[in-house]
């Protein structure tokens with residue numbers, strides 16, 4: 001069987017690409033080594049922050065606006081809980097990367113926001129106990145999505161549009177030639193005109209021919225039952241938040257999720273190098289201690305009993321911007337590594353971009369920041 005496009009990896013990005021291509025009438029084959037919405041990659045853990053005030057770089061904002069419109073559409077088509085707009089809060093010292101970057105992005109794109117003093121923050125969100133020199137930038141257009149629900153919904157819609165989706169099948173090699181690509185799995189061989197490689201933390205393996213400086217790191221997510229109960233952490237009175245603690249360290253958290261025990265909090269910036277094969281999936285005492293040390297003085301009520309944890313993988317580029325590009329030697333092969341720990345909120349618009357690249361070799365979205373620049 002010959003396909004227009006084969007997609008390797010049906011996680012966050014691959015599932016979205018499968019949906020966008022299939023909805024445009026393309027003959028798509030998606031191949032996934034595990035089951036739908038599994039917890040071995042980068043797209044699990046019940047919640048991912050979405051926001052528009054983007055401290056990482058102002059040029060992400062147009063893509064975010066498009067992604068938000070897709071999230072609305074997807075949530076309407078989902079048959080499960082997917083999207084929560086709770087508002088968001090970035091905290092830090094006025095000269096911290098998160099605060100200066102957020103302000104640069106809201107000013108460049110004229111995004112609605114509020115600048116809060118430490119007193120404002122304490123009054124509005126009593127669970128936060130910032131020092132007097134901490135400020136906040138709040139935005140209404142923020143919240144979280146449920147990543148497993150997003151992946152499942154994209155896959156269901158892709159299948160409804162006649163995509164062929166194969167699970168528990170691993171791609172072992174691919175080969176590009178003048179007429180297209182050959183893909184070999186542990187079970188079959190397939191051919192296609194185009195290939196999208198969206199393998200998450202397996203990118204260093206599947207893109208090995210390019211020797212890209214992609215670096216995979218272990219991250220830990222923790223859930224706590226707060227001291228004194230959930231009430232101060234309930235949406236809509238508690239936002240998603242990112243707290244820049246200085247010295248390159250930040251942590252982030254979520255409101256109480258309706259169907260999840262405990263309240264999630266995690267460190268963004270501290271991880272351990274790993275591969276998908278050797279990642280330590282157990283919880284280390286140091287994972288909890290490092291997080292508790294950051295949270296204790298900032299969100300003290302959160303640190304009741306720990307009720308759950310999960311491990312996950314970041315795939316980082318050197319500048320922590322995404323990699324989305326056509327292969328330099330094979331224009332029919334598209335490389336997608338949009339992670340660096342902040343890619344999920346873009347998933348539906350990246351699906352659209354990947355579909356554009358596979359079908360037309362170009363996209364009208366500005367993805368110049370994500371070129372093969374290393």
Ligand SMILES: Cc1cc2nc3c(=O)[nH]c(=O)nc-3n(C[C@H](O)[C@H](O)[C@H](O)COP(=O)(O)OP(=O)(O)OC[C@H]3O[C@@H](n4cnc5c(N)ncnc54)[C@H](O)[C@@H]3O)c2cc1C
Nearest residue numbers: 009011012013033041042043049171200312339343344345
């Ligand atoms: C702990 C954590 C917290 C995060 N928090 C946020 C957040 O709050 N907001 C945000 O926007 N982003 C966040 N991110 C980033 C975001 O989750 C990632 O950018 C996103 O999940 C990456 O999706 P992906 O499709 O590249 O990878 P994945 O979803 O992991 O998908 C890759 C898929 O490819 C499959 N695969 C790999 N190799 C093969 C093969 N050879 N054959 C077949 N299948 C294969 C894998 O099994 C996997 O399913 C976070 C990430 C982590 C890990």
